[in-house]
Amino acid sequence: AQSTRIAVTPGDGIGPEVVAEAVRCLECLRAKHGLDLEWTRFPWPSHAWHEEHGESMPADALSQLQKYDAILLGALGDPGPVDDPDRYLLPDSISLAPLLDMRKGFDQWVCERPARLLPGARQYLADERAKDIDMLVIRENSEGEYVGQGGRLRKGKPDEVATQMEVFTRKATDRIIRYGFEQARNRAADRVNEGRTRTFRTLDGRTCESQVCLITKRNALRYWGDMYTEAFEEISREYPDVATHHELVDAACMKFVQSPWAFDVVVASNLQGDILTDLAAVLSGGMGVAPSCNLNPTDADMPSMFEPTHGSAPDIAGQGLADPTAMLFTTARMLEWLGRKDPAIAAAGKELFDAVAADLAENAGARRGTHEIGSAVCQRLQA
Amino acid sequence: AQSTRIAVTPGDGIGPEVVAEAVRCLECLRAKHGLDLEWTRFPWPSHAWHEEHGESMPADALSQLQKYDAILLGALGDPGPVDDPDRYLLPDSISLAPLLDMRKGFDQWVCERPARLLPGARQYLADERAKDIDMLVIRENSEGEYVGQGGRLRKGKPDEVATQMEVFTRKATDRIIRYGFEQARNRAADRVNEGRTRTFRTLDGRTCESQVCLITKRNALRYWGDMYTEAFEEISREYPDVATHHELVDAACMKFVQSPWAFDVVVASNLQGDILTDLAAVLSGGMGVAPSCNLNPTDADMPSMFEPTHGSAPDIAGQGLADPTAMLFTTARMLEWLGRKDPAIAAAGKELFDAVAADLAENAGARRGTHEIGSAVCQRLQA
Ligand SMILES: CC(C)[C@H](C(=O)O)[C@@H](O)C(=O)O
Ligand SMILES: CC(C)[C@H](C(=O)O)[C@@H](O)C(=O)O
Numbered sequence: 116a117q118s119t120r121i122a123v124t125p126g127d128g129i130g131p132e133v134v135a136e137a138v139r140c141l142e143c144l145r146a147k148h149g150l151d152l153e154w155t156r157f158p159w160p161s162h163a164w165h166e167e168h169g170e171s172m173p174a175d176a177l178s179q180l181q182k183y184d185a186i187l188l189g190a191l192g193d194p195g196p197v198d199d200p201d202r203y204l205l206p207d208s209i210s211l212a213p214l215l216d217m218r219k220g221f222d223q224w225v226c227e228r229p230a231r232l233l234p235g236a237r238q239y240l241a242d243e244r245a246k247d248i249d250m251l252v253i254r255e256n257s258e259g260e261y262v263g264q265g266g267r268l269r270k271g272k273p274d275e276v277a278t279q280m281e282v283f284t285r286k287a288t289d290r291i292i293r294y295g296f297e298q299a300r301n302r303a304a305d306r307v308n309e310g311r312t313r314t315f316r317t318l319d320g321r322t323c324e325s326q327v328c329l330i331t332k333r334n335a336l337r338y339w340g341d342m343y344t345e346a347f348e349e350i351s352r353e354y355p356d357v358a359t360h361h362e363l364v365d366a367a368c369m370k371f372v373q374s375p376w377a378f379d380v381v382v383a384s385n386l387q388g389d390i391l392t393d394l395a396a397v398l399s400g401g402m403g404v405a406p407s408c409n410l411n412p413t414d415a416d417m418p419s420m421f422e423p424t425h426g427s428a429p430d431i432a433g434q435g436l437a438d439p440t441a442m443l444f445t446t447a448r449m450l451e452w453l454g455r456k457d458p459a460i461a462a463a464g465k466e467l468f469d470a471v472a473a474d475l476a477e478n479a480g481a482r483r484g485t486h487e488i489g490s491a492v493c494q495r496l497q498a
Numbered sequence: 499a500q501s502t503r504i505a506v507t508p509g510d511g512i513g514p515e516v517v518a519e520a521v522r523c524l525e526c527l528r529a530k531h532g533l534d535l536e537w538t539r540f541p542w543p544s545h546a547w548h549e550e551h552g553e554s555m556p557a558d559a560l561s562q563l564q565k566y567d568a569i570l571l572g573a574l575g576d577p578g579p580v581d582d583p584d585r586y587l588l589p590d591s592i593s594l595a596p597l598l599d600m601r602k603g604f605d606q607w608v609c610e611r612p613a614r615l616l617p618g619a620r621q622y623l624a625d626e627r628a629k630d631i632d633m634l635v636i637r638e639n640s641e642g643e644y645v646g647q648g649g650r651l652r653k654g655k656p657d658e659v660a661t662q663m664e665v666f667t668r669k670a671t672d673r674i675i676r677y678g679f680e681q682a683r684n685r686a687a688d689r690v691n692e693g694r695t696r697t698f699r700t701l702d703g704r705t706c707e708s709q710v711c712l713i714t715k716r717n718a719l720r721y722w723g724d725m726y727t728e729a730f731e732e733i734s735r736e737y738p739d740v741a742t743h744h745e746l747v748d749a750a751c752m753k754f755v756q757s758p759w760a761f762d763v764v765v766a767s768n769l770q771g772d773i774l775t776d777l778a779a780v781l782s783g784g785m786g787v788a789p790s791c792n793l794n795p796t797d798a799d800m801p802s803m804f805e806p807t808h809g810s811a812p813d814i815a816g817q818g819l820a821d822p823t824a825m826l827f828t829t830a831r832m833l834e835w836l837g838r839k840d841p842a843i844a845a846a847g848k849e850l851f852d853a854v855a856a857d858l859a860e861n862a863g864a865r866r867g868t869h870e871i872g873s874a875v876c877q878r879l880q881a
Contacts, residue, residue: 206716206724207716207717208716208717208718208720208723208724211717215718238624239623239624239625239755239756240622240623240624241621241622241623241624242622260718260719261718263718263720265664265719265720265721265722266721267721267724267725270725271728272668273668273669273672274667274668274669275667275668275725276665276666276667276668277665277666277667277668277721277722277724277725278663278664278665278666278721278722279663279664279666279719279720279721279722280661280662280663280664281648281661281662281663281664282659282660282661283659283660283661283662284657284658284659284660285655285656285657285658285659285660286656286657289656332769332772333589333590333591334590334591334594335591335598335643335644335646335769335772336643336648336662336769337591337646337648337662338648338649338650338660338661338662339648339660339661339662340591341591341650341660342650342653342658342660345654364773365772365773365775365776366776368751368773368776368777368780369776369777369779369780369785372622372755372777372780372781373622373780373784386715386718386719389715389718389748390747390748390751390773392748393748393749393751393752394751394752394755394777396752397751397752397755397756398755401756402752
């Protein structure tokens with residue numbers, strides 16, 4: 116059988132720094148367990164590649180990447196923060212486009228972003244129950260607000276009109292909602308295995324072991340809001356063991372701050388998921404610890420892509436200051452995912468997660484550099 | 499000259515309860531200062547009106563309301579929370595439509611939602627600097643994601659496609675951005691008058707007395723994102739005294755939790771503003787204290803509408819439990835607005851604001867009923 120192969124794309128800014136630590140951990144784990152794992156490093160997508168070739172990645176980038184089982188991506192977007200239109204050489208709509216190209220090209224229709232406030236992570240909320248935050252936000256990753264359709268009529272003129280179309284299909288809606296229910300079940304099973312219990316209330320007052328919250332803005336964006344609601348209602352009947360809930364996106368943001376511990380699985384559209392996952396990342400301690408992945412669970416020929424939620428953070432790039440924790444958690448999730456075919460790899464993913472979590476718990480609040488954190492995790496893996 | 503006339507529309511759920519306290523305060527202030535102020539109560543828009551007449555308000559509702567100088571609205575949306583599609587008799591897209599009809603019909607193109615963490619309000623964030631939260635979110639209120647254009651192709655079929663169009667005009671973009679800069683200046687002037695100081699950093703490292711942050715999602719929703727960016731850039735040149743900043747909506751949500759005290763004026767699109775204002779409301783202590791207004795600053799013939807950010811909260815309606823504080827702050831803002839033509843009314847608005855703030859500060863965390871809070875504020879006004 117062929118080895119499991121990873122395309123490593125460090126990208127821009129702090130990307131290469133945090134990816135270097137991820138690769139060290141992969142090396143550790145491969146050596147320790149003799150994992151059948153290989154990786155190749157790509158100089159693109161990146162700002163540097165764009166400077167040289169006029170585009171962020173080669174024309175055949177996707178077909179090159181498709182030969183791999185997974186893509187491990189650092190971060191995109193250089194050279195500057197998006198604050199000042201005069202300063203950035205490449206608008207972020209161009210430098211970040213490869214992210215969206217990969218999601219679309221490989222039909223990575225699920226974006227999974229867990230938010231747990233692990234011991235050692237920074238707690239932004241005053242309420243002690245923040246310790247119980249443990250949710251999984253599942254973002255529809257293939258369509259909706261991100262289809263990129265629209266334009267500018269009379270561009271730059273006083274009577275300009277800009278349009279942006281949102282397109283939602285029932286097919287993509289059904290699959291993401293069903294995926295949400297499946298994950299709710301999986302999480303409940305994991306809790307049972309780990310001897311943890313958690314109960315949720317159903318709408319009719321019963322208690323349940325797991326829950327899915329659907330997000331829409333159906334009181335203003337009716338068309339897809341109604342379609343989402345109907346799909347959710349229908350599919351929920353197949354999962355009588357899972358409680359259901361709906362929140363408008365604005366109310367959900369509020370409740371993410373007021374009572375985030377009440378959420379389990381959250382299913383949201385592409386843009387609303389984008390917004391909610393940044394908020395969820397803060398709840399779990401900030402961008403420094405928030406993992407993310409873009410999955411295609413249905414087509415084994417399509418690589419999934421693993422990138423932390425954070426960006427390229429040009430303000431601290433090159434200084435060895437970036438926290439690689441998010442990248443390491445992301446790498447752990449990648450191994451788990453790849454481990455569907457190879458249990459040794461899955462076990463290594465679990466081992467990496469535990470090592471990173473233990474490192475975080477032990478060094479709460481300590482100021483440590485990128486390499487220092489990576490080394491501490493490697494040592495733990497070697498111990 | 500004609501009296502200043504207010505259309506009072508209590509609406510549904512807790513609306514009538516909180517509006518009753520607002521009206522008591524208005525009565526107090528009118529008696530105390532002999533204000534030339536009149537109001538008329540309307541039984542619509544409401545769920546009850548819908549039950550009887552098949553629509554939430556009469557066909558000529560807008561032309562009836564147009565005769566007033568302002569609309570003071572409690573809350574809409576009955577009889578139930580939007581959790582369960584089987585339970586609610588009227589979908590919220592219908593029961594809440596009058597809100598959007600008024601905003602549109604009277605071209606209330608500004609939605610202003612201030613967020614200050616006043617003494618006595620609940621602090622959700624752990625960081626002590628939360629006490630310095632003092633921002634004004636300005637939401638574009640006339641177009642964008644809320645134009646209501648779109649549809650459902652093959653409704654209910656497995657190959658259904660739902661679309662929703664976002665439409666942004668340069669005209670509405672310019673006016674909301676310019677309004678933002680004006681408000682930033684006004685706020686800076688108010689701070690000077692009140693002897694407070696606050697400084698912000700410009701992008702090129704200078705310090706400034708005021709700041710406007712533009713929100714977009716221009717890395718994914720390019721068309722209007724670019725138009726917003728260009729308009730912001732151009733208009734900012736007219737305000738060299740005001741610092742500028744741009745945040746992507748997802749990063750903004752994050753920063754609202756991580757460092758909300760760094761924001762001054764925030765300008766956002768209709769939907770992104772909707773989301774950010776719910777978050778800002780929590781930062782200022784929750785829905786119980788968050789005021790809101792929908793303004794038409796350019797057409798004196800069009801009434802502006804004042805409604806708290808909260809909804810009709812059917813779960814606690816009719817029990818005298820709702821906190822009227824948000825409604826009272828909203829009423830204070832209405833008086834200030836109406837006071838542009840009548841300084842005595844403006845002064846009464848300031849007086850009401852101070853009384854509500856003092857009441858809040860003195861009763862931090864106390865469990866008090868709707869009427870009890872209203873009475874305490876009235877007593878303060880009479881003292
Ligand atoms: C960089 C940007 C296009 C991207 C998105 O909006 O999806 C990012 O915010 C994310 O969350 O992965
Ligand atoms: C009720 C709803 C249509 C409304 C909106 O989305 O504008 C509300 O959320 C608000 O913020 O005023």
